[in-house]
Amino acid sequence: MGAVKLIGTYTSLFSIRVEWALKLKEMQYEYLEDDIFNKSPLLLKHNPVHKKIPVLVHDDKPTAESFVILQYIDETWKDNPLLPQDPYERATALFWAKFADEKHDSLVSLSWKFCLQTRFDVLSLSLSLSLLSQGQCLVEAYTAAWTEGDEKEKAIKSAQESFAFLEKLIQGKKFFSGDDTIGYLDLAMGWIPLCLDVMEEIGGMKLVDAKKFPSLLEWAQNFIEIPLIKERLPPRDALSNYLNMIASYKRSHK
């Protein structure tokens, strides 16, 4: 198997998710940090379409989009499978990953609307779409963080309805992928233990409280304790700065 490189950003949850997958597969790889405000020629060469991280380069062949990368990794390196073998179980995992994390059509459209209505530049579009491709649950949580008043209340309610689905999904299981080990769906949900409390702080709100979402919080705790996950967590203040910066940008460009 040829050399593997990952072009990523230390605080990006998409990038982190791919690293977790590489570590789960016990793969050797070279990590190249990229600055989203100062993109490298290498990134532009390997992802000319979107010019975004993460990009996995295997045998000089680049793959972009975190979920596309995860499936590629799973199909190329067969040990420690991330996705179940059974087609229906696999479909279920892909469905919930999309719900939690990939683009929700109405929210992609909302992002388009935001971009079309503002004097958008590449950064704004990139941030919006990157946020949007994170999907329903995450976007709702994030929207709740940077909005005020009625909009905020609506976003909080929406986010909590989505979390309720996830609470139901995790009940009776240690991990989304089963009792023994984490898989694709846990990686898709990984933003929750990573970013949620930072978002709650930015937004001055409580989204996931222990009384309503005990199983989800327990999962988050178990997830974060796994050594390969724990060793690839950005420092909280770096993550807080990054998310704060996006929130300020959004608030000032409303």
Place this chain on the structure above:
Amino acid sequence: MANTEQVKLLGFWVSPFVRRVEWALKLKGVDYEYIEEDIFNKTSLLMELNPVHKKVPVLVHGQKAIAESFVILEFIDETWKQCPLMPQDPYERAMTRFWTKFAEEKIFYAAWNALCSLGEEKEKAIKLTVEAIEKIEEELKGKQFFGGESIGYLDIAIGWMSYWLPVWEEVGSMKIVDPLQFPATNSWMNKFLKHPMIKENLPPRDEMIIYFQNRSKELASKPHEWFRTP
């Protein structure tokens, strides 16, 4: 055995998301029962089968219900092995998934936005759609179909362009797929539509025109709600 279980598909006649699932089933020669759902008057069956999104398509295989058209397509490809839609090679599969996502986000939603917007917003959306199609045009160079010599996953995923987009262009008085600018895309659209499994499985065009005229007018007048599904 998986292949003998009954297959049902909940759909809506004009939905391109539903049609792409039907094209996959027909190409594989899978028998299924089609159940029409009025998305403006949803049944308890739909709510039960897709409680999370309450949307079509939903594929029911035996006791199992699957939602989200691309998730359904991969399920179909993995369950019925004849006439494979996805390539075998992991890297080619990754490229197929990448372009599927690209086309859905950058062409489909941009074109839909263009249809449901007015003035400057509409112009911007048309421009973005055209820029995205330039990328697809590159991908098609030298190929009959995205899948090579025959229809594959990506053709089915983007197939809506061949039939829904010209309708949207007409309804929205917009020119997006200029045959002079996009000869490869235009040629692909024609070939795709001529395929027997596709051409016999398209909604009636005149009814589509009326539907999208009404729908786009309705959504254009509600600026915060146009992001509802087509």
